[in-house]
Amino acid sequence: xNEHAAQQHDVHSHDGHSPxxxxxxxxxxxxxxxxxxxxxxxxxxxxxxxxLVMTKTISNSTLAAxxxxxxxxxxxxxxxxxxxxxxxxxxxxxNLVALVFTAVLVIIVMSGSLWVMHHLNTNMMPGLHxxxxxxxxxx
Numbered sequence: 364x365n366e367h368a369a370q371q372h373d374v375h376s377h378d379g380h381s382p383x384x385x386x387x388x389x390x391x392x393x394x395x396x397x398x399x400x401x402x403x404x405x406x407x408x409x410x411x412x413x414x415l416v417m418t419k420t421i422s423n424s425t426l427a428a429x430x431x432x433x434x435x436x437x438x439x440x441x442x443x444x445x446x447x448x449x450x451x452x453x454x455x456x457x458n459l460v461a462l463v464f465t466a467v468l469v470i471i472v473m474s475g476s477l478w479v480m481h482h483l484n485t486n487m488m489p490g491l492h493x494x495x496x497x498x499x500x501x502x
Contacts, residue, residue, distance in 0.1 A: 393448060401445025408438040 421427040443449045
């Protein structure tokens with residue numbers, strides 16, 4: 364074993380990681396096969412909703428939107444795992460904590476915004492809808 368190889372072996376054997384670990388100095392070692400798997404999954408998760416919409420397989424637009432959103436959520440997870448290399452071990456678990464915190468904030472902001480917009484629409488001009496109906500039915 365030459366001196367450089369011995370130093371590399373020393374580094375790997377004393378830093379708490381075995382040589383077969385997926386991470387080396389905190390940076391994931393990712394093969395081209397993993398990137399290819401992520402790419403294929405991303406293409407499939409894009410093509411299926413596209414085909415559902417183009418062929419009008421789901422006639423109910425609300426159900427179609429829910430199905431598309433579910434495929435989008437799965438695709439976000441695929442991107443995080445295969446391309447951003449996020450898992451429960453990366454960065455000592457802090458990536459997962461940050462992700463959960465971000466998701467909670469997004470849910471709070473979106474649901475609060477929708478609630479405020481709904482109540483503004485309902486309460487700001489209570490007679491507007493009746494007046495629009497009268498104008499449509501006028502001779």
